[in-house]
Amino acid sequence: KAGVTQTPRYLIKTRGQQVTLSCSPISGHRSVSWYQQTPGQGLQFLFEYFSETQRNKGNFPGRFSGRQFSNSRSEMNVSTLELGDSALYLCASSLGRRQGQETQYFGPGTRLLVL
Amino acid sequence: KQEVTQIPAALSVPEGENLVLNCSFTDSAIYNLQWFRQDPGKGLTSLLLIQSSQREQTSGRLNASLDKSSGRSTLYIAASQPGDSATYLCAVVIQGAQKLVFGQGTRLTINP
Numbered sequence: 001k002a003g004v005t006q007t008p009r010y011l012i013k014t015r016g017q018q019v020t021l022s023c024s025p026i027s028g029h030r031s032v033s034w035y036q037q038t039p040g041q042g043l044q045f046l047f048e049y050f051s052e053t054q055r056n057k058g059n060f061p062g063r064f065s066g067r068q069f070s071n072s073r074s075e076m077n078v079s080t081l082e083l084g085d086s087a088l089y090l091c092a093s094s095l096g097r098r099q100g101q102e103t104q105y106f107g108p109g110t111r112l113l114v115l
Numbered sequence: 116k117q118e119v120t121q122i123p124a125a126l127s128v129p130e131g132e133n134l135v136l137n138c139s140f141t142d143s144a145i146y147n148l149q150w151f152r153q154d155p156g157k158g159l160t161s162l163l164l165i166q167s168s169q170r171e172q173t174s175g176r177l178n179a180s181l182d183k184s185s186g187r188s189t190l191y192i193a194a195s196q197p198g199d200s201a202t203y204l205c206a207v208v209i210q211g212a213q214k215l216v217f218g219q220g221t222r223l224t225i226n227p
Binding site for chain 2: 004008031033035043044045048050055056074088090092094096099100101103104105106107108109111
């Protein structure tokens with residue numbers, strides 16, 4: 001089975017722009033979660049989608065949004081980019097049947113640099 | 116608010132040693148605890164998942180234990196190898212949410 005894939009792997013943007021990141025989960029997985037990793041804050045939960053609905057949300061501003069499609073692929077959007085948004089963005093997938101009780105499998109991440 | 120702490124932040128040992136990485140969490144109301152490894156610039160690889168009702172899990176040279184009442188978990192690595200060099204992260208899942216709360220990680224270096 002193919003693992004979790006994320007595109008693009010690297011992105012450079014300037015302040016004020018917006019960006020869209022994509023995540024394709026493992027086949028059969030219906031839950032997709034997004035995390036931000038920075039040297040200062042570590043790994044922080046952004047949100048989780050299951051069956052095209054946002055099921056859980058972290059403490060990030062409204063500039064961070066996401067969606068999930070009927071094939072379980074998910075996108076994350078960040079609008080009005082700030083320098084502090086520079087980070088490695090990771091997505092993780094799981095079956096989603098037993099919320100909170102399943103192994104989550106991570107993709108390789110998208111490294112975003114905001115100049 | 117759930118907080119996860121990992122000690123030490125960095126560890127360097129010679130090849131062949133057995134070692135223990137520590138993880139503590141403040142709220143015992145968890146679904147499970149998961150250990151990951153992360154190689155530089157890469158994503159996370161799941162190593163072991165311990166459900167809240169379990170005491171330990173083993174996979175090859177790795178053994179993870181969980182003491183929910185005291186809010187502690189340990190990851191034991193036997194006969195360490197240079198390929199084990201990575202950052203090891205523990206994370207707990209809060210009851211009622213599909214959300215991992217991570218520690219800051221232990222950066223492990225195994226010297227040949």
